[in-house]
Amino acid sequence: MTEPxxxxxxxxxxxxxxxxLNGLNxxxxxxxxxALMGPNGSGKSTLAxxxxxRSDYAIVRGTVSYQGRDLLAMPAEERAHxxxxxxxxxxxxxPGVNNVYLLKAALNAQRKARGEPEVDAFEFLGLVREKMKxxxxxxxxxxxxxxxxxxxxxxxxxxxxxxxxxxxxxAILDETDSGLDIDALKVVxxxxxxxxxxxxxxxxxxxxxxxxxxxxxxxVHVLADGRVVxxxxxxxxxxxxQRGYDWVRAQAKVA
Amino acid sequence: xxxAPAVDGLQAYVAAHARIAESLPGGExxxxxxxxxxxxxxxxxxxxxxxxxxKYVPLRLLEKRVxxxxxxxALPVDATxxxxxxxxxxxxRRIVFVNGTLxxxxxxxxxxxxxxxxxxxxxxxxxxxxxxxxxxxxxxxADQRLALLNLAFLADGAEIxxxxxxxxxxxxxxxxxxxARRACHPRVxxxxxxxxxxxxxxxxxxxxxxxxxTNSVTEIRLGPGARLEHAVIAEPDARSFVLGTLHALLGADxxxxxxxxxxxxxxxxFSLKVGLEGRGASVDANALLLADGREHLxxxxxxxxxxxxxxxxxxxxGVAGDRGRGVFNGRIVVEPxxxxxxxxxxxxxxxxxxxxxxxxxxxxxxLNNDVKCSHGSTTGQLDPNMLFxxxxxxxDPKTARALLxxxxxxxxxxxxxxxxxxxxxxxxxxxxxxxxxxxxxxx
Numbered sequence: 001m002t003e004p005x006x007x008x009x010x011x012x013x014x015x016x017x018x019x020x021l022n023g024l025n026x027x028x029x030x031x032x033x034x035a036l037m038g039p040n041g042s043g044k045s046t047l048a049x050x051x052x053x054r055s056d057y058a059i060v061r062g063t064v065s066y067q068g069r070d071l072l073a074m075p076a077e078e079r080a081h082x083x084x085x086x087x088x089x090x091x092x093x094x095p096g097v098n099n100v101y102l103l104k105a106a107l108n109a110q111r112k113a114r115g116e117p118e119v120d121a122f123e124f125l126g127l128v129r130e131k132m133k134x135x136x137x138x139x140x141x142x143x144x145x146x147x148x149x150x151x152x153x154x155x156x157x158x159x160x161x162x163x164x165x166x167x168x169x170x171a172i173l174d175e176t177d178s179g180l181d182i183d184a185l186k187v188v189x190x191x192x193x194x195x196x197x198x199x200x201x202x203x204x205x206x207x208x209x210x211x212x213x214x215x216x217x218x219x220v221h222v223l224a225d226g227r228v229v230x231x232x233x234x235x236x237x238x239x240x241x242q243r244g245y246d247w248v249r250a251q252a253k254v255a
Numbered sequence: 256x257x258x259a260p261a262v263d264g265l266q267a268y269v270a271a272h273a274r275i276a277e278s279l280p281g282g283e284x285x286x287x288x289x290x291x292x293x294x295x296x297x298x299x300x301x302x303x304x305x306x307x308x309x310k311y312v313p314l315r316l317l318e319k320r321v322x323x324x325x326x327x328x329a330l331p332v333d334a335t336x337x338x339x340x341x342x343x344x345x346x347x348r349r350i351v352f353v354n355g356t357l358x359x360x361x362x363x364x365x366x367x368x369x370x371x372x373x374x375x376x377x378x379x380x381x382x383x384x385x386x387x388x389x390x391x392x393x394x395x396x397a398d399q400r401l402a403l404l405n406l407a408f409l410a411d412g413a414e415i416x417x418x419x420x421x422x423x424x425x426x427x428x429x430x431x432x433x434x435a436r437r438a439c440h441p442r443v444x445x446x447x448x449x450x451x452x453x454x455x456x457x458x459x460x461x462x463x464x465x466x467x468x469t470n471s472v473t474e475i476r477l478g479p480g481a482r483l484e485h486a487v488i489a490e491p492d493a494r495s496f497v498l499g500t501l502h503a504l505l506g507a508d509x510x511x512x513x514x515x516x517x518x519x520x521x522x523x524x525f526s527l528k529v530g531l532e533g534r535g536a537s538v539d540a541n542a543l544l545l546a547d548g549r550e551h552l553x554x555x556x557x558x559x560x561x562x563x564x565x566x567x568x569x570x571x572x573g574v575a576g577d578r579g580r581g582v583f584n585g586r587i588v589v590e591p592x593x594x595x596x597x598x599x600x601x602x603x604x605x606x607x608x609x610x611x612x613x614x615x616x617x618x619x620x621x622l623n624n625d626v627k628c629s630h631g632s633t634t635g636q637l638d639p640n641m642l643f644x645x646x647x648x649x650x651d652p653k654t655a656r657a658l659l660x661x662x663x664x665x666x667x668x669x670x671x672x673x674x675x676x677x678x679x680x681x682x683x684x685x686x687x688x689x690x691x692x693x694x695x696x697x698x
Binding site for chain 1: 638639640641643644645646647648649650651652654658659661662663665666669696697
């Protein structure tokens with residue numbers, strides 16, 4: 001069996017003295033889409049942030065291996081260069097930093113780190129326009145500050161736009177579906193499906209199974225109290241939708 | 256802070272005054288005006304730390320130094336070096352002052368049907384009585400002491416009058432200080448007649464390792480419906496002082512858009528006083544400071560609503576790193592007769608090091624109930640959420656930081672309506688930040 005793209009072993013993480021992830025184990029093989037579900041406060045977003053390199057958390061123990069490398073030892077920007085992408089649950093507004101320039105700088109920083117030539121402005125603009133069309137984003141987004149004055153749905157589309165342009169190897173999407181109406185949800189799902197490839201993996205962090213109607217996962221994991229308490233195929237998501245999270249928790253406690 | 260008897264610091268000025276008084280233009284009339292101004296200043300003394308708006312000013316730095324009074328003839332200036340240092344504004348008419356003296360050989364031709372520019376030395380000489388009426392005698396409050404000092408040494412400057420409904424090319428005033436320990440006291444009068452539109456940029460810079468003291472006073476008068484974009488850019492060397500007093504009187508439905516961009520200086524301080532005198536008068540007062548090393552930069556303002564339906568929007572943005580120090584002091588006065596006035600002030604400061612400091616002090620005196628006033632003030636470090644977002648996209652920490660600092664300041668630079676000026680200032684500001692080359696592609 002080939003080495004998984006991402007392998008998390010016994011990951012235990014604390015913030016402000018409080019344990020949030022508690023002995024979490026997870027494997028994400030190359031080319032697969034996994035959904036990570038769980039009730040509020042189960043540690044889903046913390047995991048996403050820790051994987052992307054947020055330094056506000058204390059790693060108490062455990063390891064994370066990405067492409068065989070020690071992911072936790074890499075600073076956030078190196079993880080991005082190595083193909084890790086986090087789609088934020090709450091994309092931050094950065095007035096004064098142009099949306100499209102940031103995207104170009106991000107793409108070029110990654111290409112440079114991989115030893116590839118930088119894209120020129122003209123070529124880049126063509127690329128972005130094409131992807132924006134796919135995300136049904138208005139051209140005016142090109143000239144605005146990063147997420148500045150965007151609605152909730154526009155911010156999420158902008159995250160997927162970045163995903164499409166940066167073409168990461170591991171995409172972690174943190175509740176990208178929350179706060180979207182059904183049309184926007186379809187656009188976002190289409191964006192994700194466009195990128196599904198044999199060499200690319202997704203970790204979809206979500207509270208509801210709604211997104212999974214449009215993006216079909218290979219595996220579903222349930223997170224509770226800081227660890228994976230149950231894993232299964234996509235029917236598990238439907239079961240969770242019907243029965244809620246309590247029965248999984250109860251089962252986990254018995255086990 | 257200054258605790259020595261105030262008059263001690265002024266003795267050097269008395270001596271300098273005695274040496275040059277006879278050689279200054281304006282005859283007996285103006286000798287008397289200058290003498291009176293000096294006497295008043297001696298009575299009142301320098302402001303002290305007890306005067307609110309001078310609380311943080313390291314005046315002892317200024318008092319410790321003895322500056323030479325301006326020479327009768329301007330010191331020679333390397334025109335090439337000046338061109339390299341000065342902003343280059345396409346289509347603008349430039350007027351160059353060297354140590355306060357208007358130098359026609361370095362300036363653009365001043366003939367223009369839309370406006371009248373008179374060297375102040377000439378006006379003092381030819382029309383001493385008219386100017387005596389035209390130039391107000393400063394009041395006794397602490398903020399007027401520098402204007403008194405300016406009056407006591409008044410020798411040159413410019414009187415600019417833009418004719419009714421005219422809109423001439425932008426005027427770029429370059430105040431160059433050079434030579435060891437030179438002081439100068441230039442004065443600029445800007446008058447826009449009814450319906451006129453103009454842009455005036457005052458740039459303060461030094462050539463050579465100068466250690467100079469520039470004490471300027473600018474008086475602005477806007478006629479009904481006139482519109483002025485006015486900018487001060489202070490970028491002297493790190494051993495020099497630039498202290499400026501700006502005083503504007505706004506007529507009915509006139510609009511002043513003013514920017515103070517303080518980039519450097521051992522002490523750079525600009526104090527703006529705006530009287531919204533006519534109904535519907537409006538001011539946008541922006542200030543930006545960037546204090547590094549041991550620089551001390553201050554922007555003060557007093558906005559007085561004196562008529563109905565007047566409007567004021569003030570923005571202060573400051574960044575301090577190293578041991579840099581910044582001060583914002585913004586006072587808004589709404590007089591009883593100024594019903595339906597609107598006044599907003601926002602002040603944001605960004606600190607990049609432990610020892611950097613920015614003090615911000617809003618003061619509101621509202622004497623009419625039918626007004627809308629608001630103010631907000633924040634001081635902090637770079638937002639960790641913004642920083643993480645940029646890092647997660649692959650930007651390295653230095654670029655991410657530089658970009659966020661720049662974006663913070665650009666909030667004020669973006670208000671510059673003169674496009675050429677905005678672009679050049681954006682470049683200058685980015686070059687003054689750590690790691691400028693990293694954010695080049697964002698500009």
